[in-house]
Amino acid sequence: MGRILVIAEHDGSELNPSTARCLSCAGDFSGLDCDVVVLAKDGKRVCEQAATLHDVSTVIRIDHDANEHALAAVQAPQIAKLAEDYSHVLGPSTTFGKDLMPRVAALLGVAQVSDIMSVISPHSFQRPIFAGNAIVTVETRAQDMVVATVRTASYQATADGGKATIESRALDVELPTHTRYRGTSGSGDGGRPDLQSASIVISGGRGVGSEKNFALIYQLADRLGAAVGASRAAVDAGYIANDHQVGQTGKIISPDLYIAIGISGAIQHITGIKDAGTIVAINKDADAPIFEIADIGLVGDLFTIIPELEKLL
Amino acid sequence: MDRILVCLKRAVDYNVRIRVKTDGSGVITDGVKMSVNPFDEIALEEALRIREKGETGEVVVVSIGTDACQQQLRVGLAMGADRAIHVRTDQALEPLDIARVLIRIAEAEKPGLIMLGKQAIDGDNNQTGQMLAALWERPQATFVSELTISGATATAVREVDAGLETIEFELPAVVTSDLRLNEPRYVKMPDIMKAKRKPLTTTELEELGITPQTRVTVLQTAAPPARQKGKMVADAAELVAELKRMDLA
Numbered sequence: 001m002g003r004i005l006v007i008a009e010h011d012g013s014e015l016n017p018s019t020a021r022c023l024s025c026a027g028d029f030s031g032l033d034c035d036v037v038v039l040a041k042d043g044k045r046v047c048e049q050a051a052t053l054h055d056v057s058t059v060i061r062i063d064h065d066a067n068e069h070a071l072a073a074v075q076a077p078q079i080a081k082l083a084e085d086y087s088h089v090l091g092p093s094t095t096f097g098k099d100l101m102p103r104v105a106a107l108l109g110v111a112q113v114s115d116i117m118s119v120i121s122p123h124s125f126q127r128p129i130f131a132g133n134a135i136v137t138v139e140t141r142a143q144d145m146v147v148a149t150v151r152t153a154s155y156q157a158t159a160d161g162g163k164a165t166i167e168s169r170a171l172d173v174e175l176p177t178h179t180r181y182r183g184t185s186g187s188g189d190g191g192r193p194d195l196q197s198a199s200i201v202i203s204g205g206r207g208v209g210s211e212k213n214f215a216l217i218y219q220l221a222d223r224l225g226a227a228v229g230a231s232r233a234a235v236d237a238g239y240i241a242n243d244h245q246v247g248q249t250g251k252i253i254s255p256d257l258y259i260a261i262g263i264s265g266a267i268q269h270i271t272g273i274k275d276a277g278t279i280v281a282i283n284k285d286a287d288a289p290i291f292e293i294a295d296i297g298l299v300g301d302l303f304t305i306i307p308e309l310e311k312l313l
Numbered sequence: 314m315d316r317i318l319v320c321l322k323r324a325v326d327y328n329v330r331i332r333v334k335t336d337g338s339g340v341i342t343d344g345v346k347m348s349v350n351p352f353d354e355i356a357l358e359e360a361l362r363i364r365e366k367g368e369t370g371e372v373v374v375v376s377i378g379t380d381a382c383q384q385q386l387r388v389g390l391a392m393g394a395d396r397a398i399h400v401r402t403d404q405a406l407e408p409l410d411i412a413r414v415l416i417r418i419a420e421a422e423k424p425g426l427i428m429l430g431k432q433a434i435d436g437d438n439n440q441t442g443q444m445l446a447a448l449w450e451r452p453q454a455t456f457v458s459e460l461t462i463s464g465a466t467a468t469a470v471r472e473v474d475a476g477l478e479t480i481e482f483e484l485p486a487v488v489t490s491d492l493r494l495n496e497p498r499y500v501k502m503p504d505i506m507k508a509k510r511k512p513l514t515t516t517e518l519e520e521l522g523i524t525p526q527t528r529v530t531v532l533q534t535a536a537p538p539a540r541q542k543g544k545m546v547a548d549a550a551e552l553v554a555e556l557k558r559m560d561l562a
Binding site for chain 1: 325331333407409412431432434435436437438439440441442445446448450451452453455456458468471472473474475476477478479480481486491492493529530531532533534535536537542543544545546548549550553555556559561562
């Protein structure tokens, strides 16, 4: 029998929702117990949050000054050491997990499976390739430890109500000092819902036309309690910050409702929204590819339509 | 630093419409246009700009694969790389073995930086750079949109979910490029002619003492479940009515 270790993603004080989604995936490995590890400078608060998640056996707390910020080169040797007691090590396929998990796998001398979207058996998974244009079923060797990232958009967050024990551990591992964290600048987005876990997302594309015009998208989003996303074209044009980008190289999301405004629908963008419950597209070009996959399409000028929607909603 | 090593992967061109073989054995690649993986091209462009600023002596491109990879190495040379290394094999290598091969090259070449794309647009693994950095026991800066070299250290701005993260690290190191790092230059005709005379050395994979393994077997390749085209509405009022009907507004 095996045991699963899930790597918690957090910012030092709050557990990222991606962790609860990873735990849902872990729950699909029937019969395997699951622990969560929190690497932090002071992980008390994050550990307490992780302990309330459903189906977690033990939350392992590893406090170390070097863990103040998530640096893959610093975290990977610690996780590789812990992994000795496990058959599976899972992290989210967010930028945090993508940076970290291959480094862990290489230290362990095993392959890494990226973006698990479904678990067929403890060693067999489905994952997307070619920007989601093909889905492969892969199998890892039975004798190998499985190190993988979980495509968080494919899983709902696991429920609360767990009562895991928290266990502090110290690891005897040498940590590199060659990499130093210098800061993060994010849009923060004024208390709006998180793009990766929001139930409604409104995205703007090149058609929005300017940074100033994005205020329209924000107004509508606030009316609906939605998070704000963007196409790569809008980010490249400087209308909005990179942390809003949705798509193959941005965020892969699965809201209940996705409203794409002034987005033509390049395949790389569609990859990021395929798992949305309902897709609404508003675009002045009736031939825009986004209409091929939208559940509801509306051809027209977004500058007329958005104010109308605000009145009606 | 003396040199930067840039890894170029031969991949299906990003404009190609991907089709899955009807027998589920893979994706159709016969007769399909092949190019340098776009993220690797961005990595090469950045290396060339670093050389143009006088911060490195030379830029060496490396590719691992069949003889056809030499086409992508020639593109790299035409863009401005000084020389090329082809590691020849007919096997498709997994990221961990690619990283092991690159370590062998790094041992011989002693680059100050190894640069590559954050992912290849075929396998979408996003692993090779991180694995290489782990085996090399050196820093990694992944998803980089801005890179500054100052002597023996470098500063990178990384595109992360929370925004833009800045890290500082010692060289040598591995850097993987994100889309907004730069816009690669267009290759001009005279450069293509000149590239034909630049040195390209070929090494057989076996000569490097690496025996590739199959750790992950692809059992089946399928087309994704398609989303159907839905209904078109005439105006905002109809759209809202539809959303209300679906209990979404």
